[in-house]
Amino acid sequence: MPFNPELCRNESEVESKLIVQYLLPQLGYTPDTWYQEVVLGSIRLDFLAFAAQVVPFVLDANSPLSVVMEAKHPKHNLNNHVSRLRHYLTTLNVRYGLLTNAKEIRIYEKVQYEIRLVFQCAGKEVETKLKEIQNLIGRESLQERQNINNLDIQISETKSRSETKRQNAMKTIAVYHNKGGVGKTTTVVNLAAAIRKKGKRVLLIDFDSQANTTFATGLVKFDDEEFDDIKDSNLLQVLQSEELYPISEVARKSNFCNPEIDVVPAHIDLMRNETDLNALDGSRLILIDKLEHVQEKYDIVLIDTPPSLNLYARIALITADYLIIPSDLKPFANQGLTNVKEFIKGVNTFRKQIRKPPIETLGVLACKISTNNQFVKHTLPKRLEAIPKRYNLQVMDTVIYDRDDLAKCAEKSLIVGDIEIADPVSIIDFKPDSMAAQEFELLAIEVLQKIGLTE
Numbered sequence: 341m342p343f344n345p346e347l348c349r350n351e352s353e354v355e356s357k358l359i360v361q362y363l364l365p366q367l368g369y370t371p372d373t374w375y376q377e378v379v380l381g382s383i384r385l386d387f388l389a390f391a392a393q394v395v396p397f398v399l400d401a402n403s404p405l406s407v408v409m410e411a412k413h414p415k416h417n418l419n420n421h422v423s424r425l426r427h428y429l430t431t432l433n434v435r436y437g438l439l440t441n442a443k444e445i446r447i448y449e450k451v452q453y454e455i456r457l458v459f460q461c462a463g464k465e466v467e468t469k470l471k472e473i474q475n476l477i478g479r480e481s482l483q484e485r486q487n488i489n490n491l492d493i494q495i496s497e498t499k500s501r502s503e504t505k506r507q508n509a510m511k512t513i514a515v516y517h518n519k520g521g522v523g524k525t526t527t528v529v530n531l532a533a534a535i536r537k538k539g540k541r542v543l544l545i546d547f548d549s550q551a552n553t554t555f556a557t558g559l560v561k562f563d564d565e566e567f568d569d570i571k572d573s574n575l576l577q578v579l580q581s582e583e584l585y586p587i588s589e590v591a592r593k594s595n596f597c598n599p600e601i602d603v604v605p606a607h608i609d610l611m612r613n614e615t616d617l618n619a620l621d622g623s624r625l626i627l628i629d630k631l632e633h634v635q636e637k638y639d640i641v642l643i644d645t646p647p648s649l650n651l652y653a654r655i656a657l658i659t660a661d662y663l664i665i666p667s668d669l670k671p672f673a674n675q676g677l678t679n680v681k682e683f684i685k686g687v688n689t690f691r692k693q694i695r696k697p698p699i700e701t702l703g704v705l706a707c708k709i710s711t712n713n714q715f716v717k718h719t720l721p722k723r724l725e726a727i728p729k730r731y732n733l734q735v736m737d738t739v740i741y742d743r744d745d746l747a748k749c750a751e752k753s754l755i756v757g758d759i760e761i762a763d764p765v766s767i768i769d770f771k772p773d774s775m776a777a778q779e780f781e782l783l784a785i786e787v788l789q790k791i792g793l794t795e
């Protein structure tokens with residue numbers, strides 16, 4: 341019988357009509373292999389289904405591959421329930437979690453202490469996507485995978501080291517739009533924190549002479565230029581000297597997020613040195629070379645860029661493997677996309693000359709988007725659709741909404757004696773359960789997936 345999400349008007353109908361009557365049987369779970377309202381310590385699961393039938397069940401390191409299913413009210417946004425699902429999966433050592441409000445179905449997979457989104461579809465598409473869902477969490481396919489699991493372990497252990505190394509090679513992502521104030525810096529710093537929380541080693545490079553990322557990561561601890569400890573060791577020196585100022589010396593530890601990340605700071609001096617630097621032929625390649633020396637030290641390098649078409653933006657895009665284009669989707673930012681595309685074209689011509697593949701655009705990232713209900717329902721979808729149609733650019737799945745918390749966490753400060761010192765923190769550390777934190781977590785998942793760095 342086909343499933344119609346419109347029939348689910350509340351949480352219990354999502355449980356009965358979608359999960360009990362439709363999904364569990366379609367996925368091959370007979371009534372003796374799933375349990376409803378399972379209480380395990382302080383955790384209460386809506387559903388727990390097992391690939392192998394085991395009574396009594398023990399959830400330890402050897403627990404059989406199983407699936408937690410959580411049903412939510414059709415009006416609930418699933419983003420608000422992701423961190424709870426992660427808590428369930430990681431605490432109980434369950435590999436898969438299905439989260440649904442009937443309108444949307446998501447499947448997450450536990451990877452160590454994190455979860456990643458591995459499947460997503462609208463409730464009304466469930467029939468056409470059934471095969472995919474079965475392949476992921478169907479009882480038979482989980483059983484098969486368990487059988488070949490032991491074999492897999494052996495194979496992966498003998499996999500050549502070089503292959504593993506290639507898969508895990510450091511990836512560099514630039515966040516760029518020539519329009520100012522669209523959320524580049526906010527995106528870069530919080531995405532860095534979200535990726536760091538997933539266990540990846542992150543280096544952040546500030547390419548903007550306004551040094552907003554340098555401020556936002558709490559590296560500016562002086563309130564008088566006399567004590568400026570950044571002036572003599574920042575991105576400018578990195579780009580000016582081929583031999584001196586390696587990344588390992590210039591990068592500083594920032595504890596604006598926990599665990600900490602490394603940051604190569606910017607300085608206002610970048611501005612007046614742009615012409616000299618432009619005359620220096622090798623300046624465009626120095627960073628590429630210096631990053632090669634820290635290949636083993638970081639998994640991800642994130643670059644914040646200036647709102648301009650200048651030399652620094654150019655070097656950033658020459659260096660990066662991937663590009664994210666934050667945009668508030670308003671007319672000026674949209675019109676600016678034409679400049680961005682032209683700029684990328686020029687950058688790619690140069691990359692070709694140095695035998696570097698073209699930069700890969702991950703997409704336009706909708707940022708600072710109004711949370712007004714009517715806007716989200718009617719205007720936002722139209723604006724998102726317009727990007728590929730008019731500008732032939734992809735749009736990223738995650739949307740970063742306008743959230744007060746994002747400005748608040750960046751403005752935190754400490755009073756030491758009679759001076760106020762900026763003490764910004766990432767949104768993930770400031771309010772881990774906030775909507776903004778969850779949006780950045782989703783963005784981190786999406787980015788890591790798109791660049792093939794999920795494990």
Ligand SMILES: Nc1ncnc2c1ncn2[C@@H]1O[C@H](COP(=O)(O)OP(=O)(O)OP(=O)(O)O)[C@@H](O)[C@H]1O
Pocket residue numbers: 519520521522523524525526527548552645646647707708709740741742743744746747750
């Ligand atoms: N999602 C958001 N919700 C609320 N405020 C935001 C959001 N994103 C950015 N802001 C605020 O908007 C302002 C501009 O953001 P941000 O500095 O990140 O943009 P930018 O593109 O880096 O700007 P510039 O081009 O000047 O470097 C900041 O005050 C920031 O706190």
Ligand SMILES: [Mg+2]
Pocket residue numbers: 524525526548552553644645
């Ligand atoms: Mg900025």
